[in-house]
Amino acid sequence: MRIVKPDEGEVLDIELEEDFLKRNKELAEENRLFLDRHKVRAIDVMGSIGSGKTSLIQLLTSVLGEKFKIGVVAGDLTTSIDAGRLEQKSTQAVQINTGKECHLDASLVKRALQNLDLKEVDIIFIENVGNLICPAEFPLGAHQRLVVVSVTEGPWMVVKHPYIFAQADVVAINKIDLAEAMEVSPQKLIEDVAKINPDAKSIPVSCRQNKGIREVIEALGF
Amino acid sequence: MHDFYISQQIAREVIKKAKMEKASQVTEINIKLGELTHLNPDQLMFWLKQLFRETLASGAKIIIAKVPFLIKCKNCGYEGKLQMSKDYDYYFYFLPPFSCPRCGEQNGVEIKSGRECVLEKIKIRR
Ligand SMILES: Nc1nc2c(ncn2[C@@H]2O[C@H](COP(=O)(O)OP(=O)(O)OP(=O)(O)O)[C@@H](O)[C@H]2O)c(=O)[nH]1
Ligand SMILES: [Mg+2]
Ligand SMILES: [Zn+2]
Numbered sequence: 001m002r003i004v005k006p007d008e009g010e011v012l013d014i015e016l017e018e019d020f021l022k023r024n025k026e027l028a029e030e031n032r033l034f035l036d037r038h039k040v041r042a043i044d045v046m047g048s049i050g051s052g053k054t055s056l057i058q059l060l061t062s063v064l065g066e067k068f069k070i071g072v073v074a075g076d077l078t079t080s081i082d083a084g085r086l087e088q089k090s091t092q093a094v095q096i097n098t099g100k101e102c103h104l105d106a107s108l109v110k111r112a113l114q115n116l117d118l119k120e121v122d123i124i125f126i127e128n129v130g131n132l133i134c135p136a137e138f139p140l141g142a143h144q145r146l147v148v149v150s151v152t153e154g155p156w157m158v159v160k161h162p163y164i165f166a167q168a169d170v171v172a173i174n175k176i177d178l179a180e181a182m183e184v185s186p187q188k189l190i191e192d193v194a195k196i197n198p199d200a201k202s203i204p205v206s207c208r209q210n211k212g213i214r215e216v217i218e219a220l221g222f
Numbered sequence: 223m224h225d226f227y228i229s230q231q232i233a234r235e236v237i238k239k240a241k242m243e244k245a246s247q248v249t250e251i252n253i254k255l256g257e258l259t260h261l262n263p264d265q266l267m268f269w270l271k272q273l274f275r276e277t278l279a280s281g282a283k284i285i286i287a288k289v290p291f292l293i294k295c296k297n298c299g300y301e302g303k304l305q306m307s308k309d310y311d312y313y314f315y316f317l318p319p320f321s322c323p324r325c326g327e328q329n330g331v332e333i334k335s336g337r338e339c340v341l342e343k344i345k346i347r348r
Contacts (some may be wrong), residue, residue, distance in 0.1 A: 011249055014239060015343045020231050021259060022338065102224050134224045137260050163260075 024138050027106035031113065031141025038118040040071075042126060043220065044140050046164060047148030048157065049130030052174040054082045055207035056148055056216070057125045061091055063217060064123060071121040073112045075104040075129045082127060092116050103134035106141055132161040144220060150175040151184040158192035165193050168200045170219045177206040225261055229269035232341050233279075240278050245346035248279035252343050257291040258336035282344075291336030295322035301334060 035042050047053050054074070061070045071092045074082040083095035094112045096104060109126060116124070126142055128135045132149075147168040149157050152175050158165055165171060171193050173186045190202040201219040205212035232253065240248045251270070255263055263286045274280050294301045300322050321328045 012243065012245075012346050012348070013343055014243060014346060016235070016239060016341050017343075018235060018341045020228050020339045020341070101227050103227075105227075133260060137224070 021137065024106050027110060028139040028141040031106055031110055032143070034110075034113065035118075035124075035141065035143070038121075040118055040121050040124055041144075042124040042140075042142040043144045043146055044126050044128060044135075044142035045146045045148065046128040046132070046135045046168075047130065047172075048132050048150075048153055051130070051148045051150040051153065052172075052205075052207050053127050053130065053148045054085055056146075056172055056174065056205065056213075057086060057127060059207055059210065059213045060125065060217060061086070061088065063213060064222065065091065068122040068222075069120050071116045071118075071124040073109065073116075073124060073126045075108070075127055077101075077129065086125075086127075092121060098129055102129060102131050103138050104128050104140055105138045109140045132157070132164050136164040136167055144169045146170045146172065146216075146220065148172045148174055149189065151179045151182050151186060151189070154182075155184045155188060158189050158196070162196045165196045165200065168193075168197060170216060171200050171202040172205045172212070172216055173202060174205045174207060176204045176211070177209050225265035226269050228261060228339060229266055229273055232266075233270060233273040233277075235341055236274075236279055236282075236344055237277055239344065240346050243346055244348060245278055247347040248282045248344055249347055250283045250285065250345035251279065251341070253284070253286045254289050254338060254340040254342050255286050256289045256336040256338040258333070259339055261339055263288070287342075289335050289338060292334040293320055293322070294332050294334040295325060295327060296330035296332065297327040298322060298325040300324040 045053050045057060057072060064070060072086040073094050073096060074086055075096045075098055076082055078097055080095040083093045087093040094115045096108050096112050126140060145168050147164055173189050176186050179186050186204045193200055193202045203212050203215045203219055236248060236251060255261060266286060267284055270284055292302060293304050304320050320331045322331050
């Protein structure tokens, strides 16, 4: 900080040059280094409200839990319902309550990581707050981004929120058991993702019928 | 979208720095806001005014300057605006990969500005 010029009337200019979005990015980079040092792989799970983020993490955890030690960080405005659902015998779970916030940020995740015994963790799933807009602007330091969208949200979810899909490594198109009733084509959603982000892998999933879970695990590279 | 969250961080920083400088009043706050952020200047202004009520900064003039979205090409050195392709819908405009309007190259095109939300400076009275 530097005081530039005291002009008349005793008004002082104070230069700050503080970038509030960049600060989050830098913290995210710190988180990444911290995770790498502990040999932990983190996956940021994003998606709209009720799209099935917790359900999918539960199923991924029960398969991956046979080979790996899993940790979960659940973001929610005020409740700890999801962390409770995700806590299993072999899984460490931490709840972050964001209060009023529409997204997790890197500083919240940093604190959550301190509450996990990372020596006992190989993979961390971070469930972001249900929202397709804000989380895209706040990297957390995770190695991969998994976006969950479901057919019950209608046919336009992907094209309306390109920003978040542009950053996804894997996209789960969930609730395909309801596709017919909803008259929404999972294939169309997959094509929409491919237009925005040709590198993303889109997988049709039904958490209810336990379909597509192995494919998601494969797409994540396990 | 998260205008309230960022406004809160900015407001906290303004008051903290003003107190460190033993200010009796903050008279002006300068913010630079990138075109690519999901922040709306009107919302930011609204929340800041609310947050500054009954503080040192309650009467401060808040100036939010828009920072244009500019790219920089490592291949040919081009620096400037992106040309929007007519085949693209509006929202694709903001998505990488961008190709350089001069040499057409996609690799090595970086965002030079437009992603920032900077508290540039404040003016205070002691
Ligand atoms: N029919 C059907 N229902 C599903 C499927 N996946 C999840 N659900 C249901 O959808 C509801 C919301 O699922 P959650 O897993 O809590 O969704 P979420 O994205 O974690 O929700 P929030 O954290 O509240 O944003 C629950 O009632 C689930 O049982 C699916 O594949 N098919
Ligand atoms: Mg959930
Ligand atoms: Zn070029």
